[in-house]
Amino acid sequence: MPLRLSDLLARSDLGLSVAYDVPPPLLARTIEAATVSDLLTPGKWLQGGELLMTIGLLLPRERAGCRAYVRDVAEGGAACLALGLGQGLPYQEAPRPLVAAAEEAGLPLLTVPDEVPFIAVTKAVFDARAGEQRAALHRAFATQRRLTAAAAADGLRPMLAEWTAATGVGAAVLDPLGRLLAAGGPEPRTPLAQARDLIDRVAARGLRGSASSAAGGQQLEVQPLGARRLRGLLLLTGRVDDAARSVVPGLVSLLSLELERRHLRDEPERRRRSALLSELLAEEDPTADRARDLLRAAGLTAERVRGVVVEPGAGDGGAEDAAAQEVAADLALAMPGGLVRVTPTAPGGTPGGLIEAVVGEDLDIRDVLARFAPGCPAGIGPATAPEAVRVSVRQATGLLAVSRSGGEPAEARQSPASRLLLGLGDPRTLHGYADAVLGPLDLADHGEELITTLAAWLESGGAWDATSRRLGVHRHTVRNRLDRAMDLTGRRLDDPDDRFDLWLATRIRRGGAATGAAGGPPAPPPARPAR
Numbered sequence: 346m347p348l349r350l351s352d353l354l355a356r357s358d359l360g361l362s363v364a365y366d367v368p369p370p371l372l373a374r375t376i377e378a379a380t381v382s383d384l385l386t387p388g389k390w391l392q393g394g395e396l397l398m399t400i401g402l403l404l405p406r407e408r409a410g411c412r413a414y415v416r417d418v419a420e421g422g423a424a425c426l427a428l429g430l431g432q433g434l435p436y437q438e439a440p441r442p443l444v445a446a447a448e449e450a451g452l453p454l455l456t457v458p459d460e461v462p463f464i465a466v467t468k469a470v471f472d473a474r475a476g477e478q479r480a481a482l483h484r485a486f487a488t489q490r491r492l493t494a495a496a497a498a499d500g501l502r503p504m505l506a507e508w509t510a511a512t513g514v515g516a517a518v519l520d521p522l523g524r525l526l527a528a529g530g531p532e533p534r535t536p537l538a539q540a541r542d543l544i545d546r547v548a549a550r551g552l553r554g555s556a557s558s559a560a561g562g563q564q565l566e567v568q569p570l571g572a573r574r575l576r577g578l579l580l581l582t583g584r585v586d587d588a589a590r591s592v593v594p595g596l597v598s599l600l601s602l603e604l605e606r607r608h609l610r611d612e613p614e615r616r617r618r619s620a621l622l623s624e625l626l627a628e629e630d631p632t633a634d635r636a637r638d639l640l641r642a643a644g645l646t647a648e649r650v651r652g653v654v655v656e657p658g659a660g661d662g663g664a665e666d667a668a669a670q671e672v673a674a675d676l677a678l679a680m681p682g683g684l685v686r687v688t689p690t691a692p693g694g695t696p697g698g699l700i701e702a703v704v705g706e707d708l709d710i711r712d713v714l715a716r717f718a719p720g721c722p723a724g725i726g727p728a729t730a731p732e733a734v735r736v737s738v739r740q741a742t743g744l745l746a747v748s749r750s751g752g753e754p755a756e757a758r759q760s761p762a763s764r765l766l767l768g769l770g771d772p773r774t775l776h777g778y779a780d781a782v783l784g785p786l787d788l789a790d791h792g793e794e795l796i797t798t799l800a801a802w803l804e805s806g807g808a809w810d811a812t813s814r815r816l817g818v819h820r821h822t823v824r825n826r827l828d829r830a831m832d833l834t835g836r837r838l839d840d841p842d843d844r845f846d847l848w849l850a851t852r853i854r855r856g857g858a859a860t861g862a863a864g865g866p867p868a869p870p871p872a873r874p875a876r
Contacts, residue, residue, distance in 0.1 A: 346480070347375045348473040350425055350453060353396070359469060360461050361427070364439040364447065364454040371453045374424040379470035381463050385414060388421025395422070396455075396470060398463045400429045401436050404443065411446040419452045426452055427466070431459025481588035488512065488592045496599045504603070505529035508596055512589040515582035518600060521548055521575050521716065522679055540565050540580055548716065551575045568597050574671060576604035608674065615677050618643050619686035622703060626735050629788070636731035640703070645682030647705030652726035652738030655700040655718050656745050673700045675717040680704050699742070703734050714754050722748040724781070725756040727835055736785045736833075743781030746774035757781060775853045782850035785833040795833075798826040800851035803844065 351372040354361050377394030383402040384390070391397065397418055405411055418426055426447060428439055439456055447454035457466060488511040495503035505516045509529035517528040523544045539560040547556050547567040552575055557566040564584050570577040579600060585593065625631065625639045640650065655676070657669040669687050677683040680702060688698040700718075704710055706728040714723050724744030726737030737757075744755040786792040786799075798816060802823065805811040813820040827838065836843040 347477060348470065350374045350376055350396075352376075352473065353466075353469065354455075356469065359466060360458040361455050361466070362458075364428070364444045364456055367453045371451065374453065376424055376470055376473075378474070379467040381467075386417050388417040388419075388423075391418075391421035391423055393422030394424050396425045396427060396466070397423045398427045398429060398457065398466060400434050401440075401443075404435070404440075406440065406442065408442040408445065411440075411442040412449070415443070415446040415450045415452055419450050423452070425455060427455040427457050429457045429463060434459075481586075482591070484511075484588045485591045488589070489595045492592070492596055492599055496603065501527035501600065501603055502529070504596070504599055508592075512585070512592070513583065514585055514589060516596075517580045517582075518570065518604075519544065519578040519580060520678065521577060521675070522713075523548065523578070526577060539563075540567065540582075543567050544578060544580065547578060548575065568593065570597060570601045570604055572601055572605050574675065576601065576608060611674075611678075615674060615683065615685070618677065618683045622684040622686045622701065625684075625703070626701070626738060629735070631732050633730065633732045636734070640682065640684070640731050643682040643684050645684060645703070645705060647707065648730075649706040649728040650703050650731055650734050650737070651706060651710070651728045652734055652736075652741045653702040653704055653710055653714075654724045654726075654738060654741040654745060655702075655714065656722040656749075657698075657700065657718075658721060669698055669700060672718050672721070676700065676702055676713065679713045679717055680708065699745075701738055701741075703738070711754055722746075723754040724748055725754055726781075727757040729835075733785075736788055739784040739788070740781040743777045743779070743784060746777035747781075750774060779850040779853040782834070782846050783854065785835075786830055789829075789833050795826055795830045796851065796854065798823055799830050799847060800855065802827060803848045803851060807838070 349372070353359060353376065354363070354372070375394060376396050378392075379396040379398065380391075381398045382390065383399050385403045385405075387397060387399075405414060415426070428436060428443070430437055430439075439454060444454060457463065488508070491507045491511060492504050495507040501518050505518065505527055506529050508514070508516050515529060518526045520526055523541065543556055543558050543560075543565055544567055547554070547569055550569070552569045552571055552573075555566065555568045557564065559565065563582055566581040566585065568579040568581070569575055570579055577600070579597060581593075621639055621643050625636060628635070631639075640646070655672065657672055673685050673687050677685040682704070684704075685700060685702040687700055710725055714721070722745050724741035724747070726734075726739075726741035726744075729737045740757050744757065747755040780787070783796060786795045789795065798812070801815050802809075802812045805815065809820045809823055812823050816823065830836075831838060834847075836847060838844060
């Protein structure tokens, strides 16, 4: 318990007394320290909460001077003023102007008897403060032991419940996206919406720091959880006193260990979902029911899904593989369904592989990538029916080169990407872009025929008769082929951006764009997937 002014008055060995009828709220003031000063303006030397003792050597005798002195002491933050009395001292009793000024300012005024030296009062204050700190330390140790015992119960909630019971401070553990995992009570004391900005700010910094603020008149604090990577967030609601503050690091450590244990326990489930994704992408023409069954087995029930491909950071050997697996595990946690896998190798033989994922159309995938794969090249395929997600994944892979060049995730059907590619000279980048645009046609029956017809129509300026004569087929055949090509790619021939993208992709495949952009011989297009 903190040392109150009333506690000092209750000690008979000190013999302290009040100089006027001090109201009970003033007697309940906390005494943080004791000090002695006979300066006329001691306020600037105070820190707040002191019992200031003086013999009144320079104390003014007129009422105005006493008012100015008391005001300076009160504004300096002193909790109480004590006047030493005795033989050979300026005062044998508290002077009336000083008493009136103290009562008027609401500053408790005590008197110290002649037989009690100031050092005795000072020692009493500091002994009480030391006892208070020892008691706080004992409470902290007891709380830490209770938390450690709760940690053995193998769960987040027992630790949070023990913390709240011991400290009175609400606590909740959230995942890295701010979703509630466990709370110390039936519900978090503060709605998560009130702490959203604070949660997002700490999550964006990873393990690098905590933050606190006030919302709705309540103190909020967020601490990151995890060993080497961010696994979750601790939200504290309420004022954390000194005793509880000393336990916060232990609570953070225990919760972090529990989340790391969960991460390891979830590895078999991540492998199962990775196998489901591999099974889905291995089938060239899965039926709609078959594709939806595979997605439902992972808990993903979205009507439309999209493929996402992430290229982990460059490295060497096992370190890069481990980093890719860590990023994949984070993404699996953040993405509903958790359909994520790491491929054995990236196209072109790059060690370490790519991270492939399938997510629902409604997921804010850019936010997830910014949080868990910052700085990594990433391609985002178009939304498709579940049975066509293989095409979306391939398109996402083709956009990796564009993402490397642009420094941010590249999404299918972003018209600025095609304008960017006009100025690029890297054949691998250009062909990756062409694969992203024409990928659905590559995987379709008679896909080469569709691409040839599309290229001829674009080069003829959209003239149906000229295209039919060039290909030696009826104009209705040309129209039917283009209609099918647009259905597969999701493009529109009457959309200028779509026509530009299709034209650029077909020119890249023929080598014309690569020559025009770099001024050198074009690289051969990548091999088409076997059917």
